[in-house]
Amino acid sequence: MSFVSRRSLFASAAVVLGAIVLAPRPAAAQDGKNWIASLHGTHRMLFDAPATANGVPLVHLMNYYDTYNTAFNVPDREIDGILTFYGFTTFHGLTDAMWSKYNIGAFLKENDAKGVPFTANPWRTSPSALGMVLPQASIEAMQKRGATFLICNNALQILSGMLANAQGLDPKVVYADMKAHILPGVTLVPGMVIAIDQAQRAGISYHRQ
Secondary structure (H helix, E strand, C coil): CCCCCHHHHHHHHHHHHHHHHHCCCCHHHHCCCCHHHHCCCCEEEEEECCCCHHHHHHHHHHHHHHHHHHHHCCCHHHEEEEEEECHHHHHHHECHHHHHHCCHHHHHCCECCCCCECCCCCCCCCCEECCEECHHHCHHHHHHCCCEEEEEHHHHHHHHHHHHHHHCCCHHHHHHHHHCCECCCCEEECCHHHHHHHHHHCCCEEEEC
């Protein structure tokens, strides 16, 4: 299976998006409209990560918490770090089962240290970044510290459709399957463009990855 390049991503997305626009939008796409209400901290920053950047977005999120802890004596309970999953990070909000079932690592050309495509979500428990394995920066580790993770419904529809077309599968079936297997604690938002706007309106700091 060939890697989905940026050029093919946007070209294919236009085709898939056309089909999505013409089809009725599922009611469940409205999940996560009020995600800001669940925030608890006084120090809040959204890490906008449409690209994996070799795991660096997770490092930035971890550093946000660590630096407030060590340099400013601010506890985790007063910090809200928010990381986005859309674009090339969309599938990082899904379970290991989805990565294995749909060969997501091969589709995205994301490989382990031996050059073998990942068959499990590399960000869930043991992400690699800056030449190191950093379990302390993983999704699960950061969730335990209170971090929020958002996955874009629009991106999930588009990317699942692209993957389905590449594998000769039914896009609607693949989308429904993936939507049912979002990582525990990850919030599905209708569209990341709206979630980012909501964050700005709420006075949440912004960090482009």
